[in-house]
Amino acid sequence: MNVLKYVTLLLCFCLAGCLTSRARTDLARQTNVFGVELYSGVDYREIGGINGTEEPCLRGYERSFDQLEITIGYGFDKKIRKITTHNPGTSLFGISPGMSAEVGNRLAKQAGLIEESPSRYLRKNISVTLLIDGNGKVFGITVENL
Secondary structure, eight states, X not given: OHHHHHHHHHHHHHHHHHHHHHHHHHHHHTEESTTOOXXXXXXXSEETTEEOEEEEETTXXXXXXGGGTEEEXXXXXXXXXXXXXXXXXXXXXXXXXXXXXXXXXXXXXXXXXXXXXXXXXXXXXXXXXXXXXXXSBEEEEEEEEO
């Protein structure tokens, strides 16, 4: 009987690990920002021939690619903890800079994000913030590990 308990417990741990991996894979599929992925250990110093400029921040450092209109935030563990884009050719959860805030909010909810405020959404351990201008347009999006 004890063997059955241990086998069941081991199976639960294995499945929990698989589900964690699936969540990150799902997040990667919903991120279209020059191949940059949250939690990745890739050190992007250059993207498409554009060099980034680095600045320290409280949670690590951020590398800005001004010509591409993106910023990548790294934690002290050197993993990507934050992605911000203002580039209309990119998207996070199907939301692209330039679309209306109304469409952005609808897409965020369709992606399974839970609305915390009209421009901030949560899911498990991430936050998605829509940067909305005075005309009701999304001018940027940030996804961040909490």
